[in-house]
Amino acid sequence: MNSTRPTPRTPRSASRTGGTDGPAADRIRWIRLSSVGLPLRTPVSDAKVLTGRQRPMTEVALLFAEIATEDGHEGVGFSYSKRAGGPGQFAHARELAPDLIGEDPSDIGRLWTKLVWSGASVGRSGLATQAVAAFDTALWDLKARRAGLPLAKLLGAHRDSVRCYNTSGGFLHTPVGELLENASASLEDGVGGIKIKVGHPDRKEDLRRLTAVREHLGDEVPVMADANQQWDRPTALRMGRAMEEFGLVWLEEPLDAYDASGHAALAATLDTPVATGEMLVSVAEHRELIRASAADVLQPDAPRIGGITQFLKLAGLAELEHLQLAPHFAMEIHLHLAAAYPHEPWVEHFDWLQPLFEERPSISGGRMHVPDRPGLGITLSEQARAWTREEYETGGRP
Structure with missing residues (x-):
């Protein structure tokens, strides 16, 4: 498992002093990405296997994004791939993650567009946006948790x-x-x-x-x-x-x-x-x-x-x-x-x-x-940590 901890970026001064983003806007300070392989108890087959188009499915590859802000708010989101694609999602997300450090987590729509255009040369759909989905879901989870509401x-x-x-x-x-x-x-x-x-x-x-x-x-x-x-x-x-x-x-x-x-x-x-x-x-x-x-x-x-x-x-x-x-x-x-x-x-x-x-x-x-817990109402288990194959962190955890 590979974990990288780059030097934390310094948030823009407007984050604490006002300006166009409003007074004392919170900022994203830390992100952790995890590539998790979930094994299936039994290889799974549907019609795509019987027609020879795919092999039986033996695992699900998960991409988890955990986000924390300067004010201590946190959110978690995930994307996934069945059969091929999981390592590619993780690699793309790893390239995008530093672009969120210092950003206001409330600006979810703008941040989605920013991340998609960061990788626009490989397209604005498919694997590229599936990597963005993990960040986007984590930001919505964070927003709902901060509000104290289920999503x-x-x-x-x-x-x-x-x-x-x-x-x-x-x-x-x-x-x-x-x-x-x-x-x-x-x-x-x-x-x-x-x-x-x-x-x-x-x-x-x-x-x-x-x-x-x-x-x-x-x-x-x-x-x-x-x-x-x-x-x-x-x-x-x-x-x-x-x-x-x-x-x-x-x-x-x-x-x-x-x-x-x-x-x-x-x-x-x-x-x-x-x-x-x-x-x-x-x-x-x-x-x-x-x-x-x-x-x-x-x-x-x-x-x-x-x-x-x-x-x-x-x-x-x-x-x-x-x-x-x-x-x-x-x-x-x-x-x-x-x-x-x-x-x-x-x-x-x-x-x-x-x-x-x-x-x-x-x-x-x-x-x-619908759970009464704030956000998505989910917490990563120790088993998820044990199945983690690769990790990447950027920013400094509060």
């Missing part, structure tokens, strides 16, 4: 809990018997819905698994199906029609993530709502989905599109079109963002990241409850 309350919550569904028990590598056991266990733990993966080479196997799930759970339990972009248009239409009988809450990513017109045609044809968006890496890409009426349910991922600042922009666009919202993964962040969305949303429950935090989400009655 959802700071943003303007519409509800204190959000419908939640489980995905981590329904991957394609899971035998049917175990899949049913996992579904029952999730419901017993208070989760409200069950999502299973589809996309087997033998499409009849998908229908057999869905039939088993529906017979096991009954007609009243919300069930979703996720094809992970692995069908072509004719297959998606045939499978979508065949799945109508299961009363799915949605059919997720039946086509390539960038096939907006194909998703739009399916959404116009099927009774089952079409969901997509998790693989897109900018607000602009999601805007194309919205323009094309390609999704009944939009599934943005805050770390993937650049953080909370960008997610809020996208949520505004989605609200204007009266779209359902079901943010992808990272429930520790998305719970708060979903609670602040006007139309009743869903949050995806994964237990993968729980060892990284001291706290656990409160789930009951099919809903995940």
Whole structure:
């Protein structure tokens, strides 16, 4: 593990004496970045593995940003990558971090733009903005902690809990018997819905698994199906029609993530709502989905599109079109963002990241409850520190 401690920068004099930033503005004094490898208990496979496009997933790479100010306020945020990309996010964030020292942490929108333009030569989406997302989330966490409010309350919550569904028990590598056991266990733990993966080479196997799930759970339990972009248009239409009988809450990513017109045609044809968006890496890409009426349910991922600042922009666009919202993964962040969305949303429950935090989400009655702790309500665990592969610090800790 490599830890670097550069000489602290001296904040601008305006930070304590007034000027354009206002009297006695607080300043960012210290930042720590951590590259964390989270091992998965079992290699995970979905349709992308069965089609040979990806290898089974064995870990999640996390980029954590911890920020502290001169006045002693702190915040933590994270981004992530599955399979490749984690070291690249860390390297990019390491280059950007010194640009935040001495800045007012309240100026989150301006700082997002500053960081993005610092690395604009490698693009303003994708890995570059995913690195920025860790800083952006930490700044929002800091702002809410300083206000003494959960982030959802700071943003303007519409509800204190959000419908939640489980995905981590329904991957394609899971035998049917175990899949049913996992579904029952999730419901017993208070989760409200069950999502299973589809996309087997033998499409009849998908229908057999869905039939088993529906017979096991009954007609009243919300069930979703996720094809992970692995069908072509004719297959998606045939499978979508065949799945109508299961009363799915949605059919997720039946086509390539960038096939907006194909998703739009399916959404116009099927009774089952079409969901997509998790693989897109900018607000602009999601805007194309919205323009094309390609999704009944939009599934943005805050770390993937650049953080909370960008997610809020996208949520505004989605609200204007009266779209359902079901943010992808990272429930520790998305719970708060979903609670602040006007139309009743869903949050995806994964237990993968729980060892990284001291706290656990409160789930009951099919809903995940917004914590009453300030900010995101998370604290990095000793296990997260133990899984840290590389660290970088800049500035001087208060």
